Amino acid sequence: MSTRPARSGVTARVLDVLGAFTARTPALSLSDIARRTDLPLTTVHRLVGELTAGGALDRGDDGRYTIGLRLWEIAHLAPASTGLREAAMPFLEDLHEVTRHNVQLAVLDSADPGEVVYVERLSTRDAVSIVTRPGSRMPACATGVGLVLLAHADPADAERVLARPLRRFTPHTVCDPDDVRALLAQARAGGFVISDRQVEPVSLSVAAPVRSGDGPVVAALSVVVPADGTNPHTWVPAVRAAARGISRALGAARP
Amino acid sequence: MSTRPARSGVTARVLDVLGAFTARTPALSLSDIARRTDLPLTTVHRLVGELTAGGALDRGDDGRYTIGLRLWEIAHLAPASTGLREAAMPFLEDLHEVTRHNVQLAVLDSADPGEVVYVERLSTRDAVSIVTRPGSRMPACATGVGLVLLAHADPADAERVLARPLRRFTPHTVCDPDDVRALLAQARAGGFVISDRQVEPVSLSVAAPVRSGDGPVVAALSVVVPADGTNPHTWVPAVRAAARGISRALGAARP
DNA sequence: ACCAGCCTTCCGCTCTGCGGAAGAATGCCC
DNA sequence: GGGCATTCTTCCGCAGAGCGGAAGGCTGGT
Numbered sequence: 001m002s003t004r005p006a007r008s009g010v011t012a013r014v015l016d017v018l019g020a021f022t023a024r025t026p027a028l029s030l031s032d033i034a035r036r037t038d039l040p041l042t043t044v045h046r047l048v049g050e051l052t053a054g055g056a057l058d059r060g061d062d063g064r065y066t067i068g069l070r071l072w073e074i075a076h077l078a079p080a081s082t083g084l085r086e087a088a089m090p091f092l093e094d095l096h097e098v099t100r101h102n103v104q105l106a107v108l109d110s111a112d113p114g115e116v117v118y119v120e121r122l123s124t125r126d127a128v129s130i131v132t133r134p135g136s137r138m139p140a141c142a143t144g145v146g147l148v149l150l151a152h153a154d155p156a157d158a159e160r161v162l163a164r165p166l167r168r169f170t171p172h173t174v175c176d177p178d179d180v181r182a183l184l185a186q187a188r189a190g191g192f193v194i195s196d197r198q199v200e201p202v203s204l205s206v207a208a209p210v211r212s213g214d215g216p217v218v219a220a221l222s223v224v225v226p227a228d229g230t231n232p233h234t235w236v237p238a239v240r241a242a243a244r245g246i247s248r249a250l251g252a253a254r255p
Numbered sequence: 256m257s258t259r260p261a262r263s264g265v266t267a268r269v270l271d272v273l274g275a276f277t278a279r280t281p282a283l284s285l286s287d288i289a290r291r292t293d294l295p296l297t298t299v300h301r302l303v304g305e306l307t308a309g310g311a312l313d314r315g316d317d318g319r320y321t322i323g324l325r326l327w328e329i330a331h332l333a334p335a336s337t338g339l340r341e342a343a344m345p346f347l348e349d350l351h352e353v354t355r356h357n358v359q360l361a362v363l364d365s366a367d368p369g370e371v372v373y374v375e376r377l378s379t380r381d382a383v384s385i386v387t388r389p390g391s392r393m394p395a396c397a398t399g400v401g402l403v404l405l406a407h408a409d410p411a412d413a414e415r416v417l418a419r420p421l422r423r424f425t426p427h428t429v430c431d432p433d434d435v436r437a438l439l440a441q442a443r444a445g446g447f448v449i450s451d452r453q454v455e456p457v458s459l460s461v462a463a464p465v466r467s468g469d470g471p472v473v474a475a476l477s478v479v480v481p482a483d484g485t486n487p488h489t490w491v492p493a494v495r496a497a498a499r500g501i502s503r504a505l506g507a508a509r510p
Numbered sequence: 511a512c513c514a515g516c517c518t519t520c521c522g523c524t525c526t527g528c529g530g531a532a533g534a535a536t537g538c539c540c
Numbered sequence: 541g542g543g544c545a546t547t548c549t550t551c552c553g554c555a556g557a558g559c560g561g562a563a564g565g566c567t568g569g570t
Contacts, residue, residue: 010265010527010558011305018329026332031516042560045518050266055366058334063517067333069364073372074273075330076390077281078322079313086388090379097352109324111310117328124345133341135331264557265527286547297529300549318548511570518565526558534549540542 010047013039017047018056018067023136027064080107080119084219087249088120088210095223095242096122099235102224104132105210106145113157114164115139116146119219131199141166141180142173144195144207145220151187152209152217158184172197192240194232195222203227206235208243213251221246265302268294272302273311273322278391282319335362335374339474342504343375343465350478350497351377354490357479359387360465361400368412369419370394371401374474386454396421396435397428399450399462400475406442407464407472413439427452447495449487450477458482461490463498468506476501 020028020036028036034044048065051057055070076082088105096103102123106116115137132138140146140161150158162177174180187193187209196204207222221243223235275283275291283291289299303320306312310325331337343360351358360375370392387393395401395416405413417432429435442448447463454460462477476498478490 008526009305011269011302012309014266014269015306015309015311018326021329021332023332023337026334026337029516030518040560041517042519043558046558047266050264051270054267054270056270058365067330069333069335069362069372070366071273071326072330072333072335073390073392074276075322075327076388077276077278078324078327079281080324080327081390082278082281089377093348093351093377093379096348107324110313111325117324122344122348124348133331135328135336137328284547285549295529296548297531297550298527301527301529514567514569516565516567518563520563521561522559524557524559526556528553528555528557530552532549532551534547536545536547538543538545540544 013037013043014047014051017044017051018071021067023133027060027066029064033065080117083250084210085120088219088221088246091242091245091249092120092122092221095221095238096124098238099223099225100124101226103221104145104205104224105219105221106143106149107219108140108146108149108153109137113140113150113153114161116143116149116220118145138199139167141175142169142195142198144193144205144222144224147180147183147193147195148187148207148209148220148222149217151184151193169199170197170201172201174198192236196232197227201227204232206232206239208236208240210243211247211250213247215251218250219246268292268298269302269306272299272306273326276322278388282315282321284319288320335372338505339465340375343474343476343501346497346500346504347375347377347476350476350493351379353493354478354480355379356481359400359460359477359479360474361398361404361477362474363395363401363404363408364392368395368405368408369416371398371404371475373400393454394422396430397424397450397453399448399460399477399479402435402438402448402450403442403462403464403475403477404472406439406448424454425452425456427456429453447491451487452482456482459487461487461494463491463495465498465505466502468502470506473505474501 016037017033020033030045034041052059055068057065058068059065092103104118105120106118109115109117117137118132118134120134121132140150162180166175168175183193192208194204194206203224204227205222205224207220209217210219210221212218223239225235271292272288275288285300289296303312307314310323312320313323314320347358347360358377359373361371361373364370364372372392373387373389375389376387395405417435421430423430438448449461451459458479459482460477460479462475464472465474465476467473478494480490
């Protein structure tokens, strides 16, 4: 699931410690971290102490650690936040308001092109329930945004992703590489893709690519709507328009 | 401006390297980082290499480094994102839709109670222009959210903040400690505060506290509206209602 | 009282990070 | 082109920083 990027050295250990935190366990005790990282307790004690002193971790009243505000702050300087999210938000909000459904923005993980990382999500209390949050990841093949991103990624990367077994979420998840290739071709040709009940049997998503101006595809945007028989193509124009709007904004910001 | 949290040790240096990135310079070359951190070039070279290998930094096509996607992803496990932002978003959107103005959510920096860090912001293309972004910080005394947070913070911390000179942004910025104390008292008594043209001469903000259920104040929420003579109290009910809604959601999530 | 986890401090060995120096790879100006 | 400035990368020997085993508080459960 989570990659093990660490080779050796203190830096790698520091990153291992930070990597011990997950969406399901955002607060960890000292020995939790030691167990997960497979590092000696004493070592973790020192590292965590230094990280806490630097604001990268925070210590709660119960003694458990969480990711610190300062690290959170620094991380917001990532390009995904700085340029992309900034430019996209107004368009996401418009799309959200028009559709009244969940709207998502995602990028491809360059380290592992088989997965997408969600940058932003706008939800409504009464919208279809949904599993993703900003910062969370999903297999590229199963999601609308993932298919769009894969369609415009390095073909060699895409083939590498298709070479490994594809995870199934529902009976509708497309797991045959050839079927995926067809969807990718469709995405390139039509400028959008529909992922029909691939993640949850009750919802589908309509996605379109976001470019940096008229340059390469840097992100994808989708709307998740209930699979209630309504023709999904209804949503295509709105999604594509929003995606193009973001692309234009990005081009103006960083030519 | 930026604190120097580092003492010694590799961990501290790693954090120094990450801390070299700022909102105005989100992409840095190797020697940029060396200069800013005041570390030997060779050392930075190694650290940055290890950080890049671990996904904490990304290297752009031009050779410059940016904060990496993986770090961004991990940072989203900070409580400010996990619980707070998650719970707040629907209410922020409602408030945003009703007011059609900028809506912001912020927390107090525990390391320096004199500053607030913005967690989220919803803007509109045609709203008053505004300087804050998620992850950015401002002096607590000058902002609506800051005054609210300070009002409910440890009184000793508040006094410590008032002891140092207060930065002036406009002729309306409240810089006299006693005037600030009056505003804080008002915030406690009324459950809201109005920061009138303190940051920019053309806008004012109305802020209210967000509690963890019925517990302590953990965040503050504000709407920024043009200072066009409209009675700012018009906005108070909507802001307070949204703040209470978030508080309730937080209480339900983590009792 | 006893035990089982969790956290913290101590300390000596050694392995690892350190950074000066030197060399490649640009880019710029004359 | 030649020379100069800046940036990035590789190499390597020294020493001090990080390492982690062991031991001792500090809980809370039975």
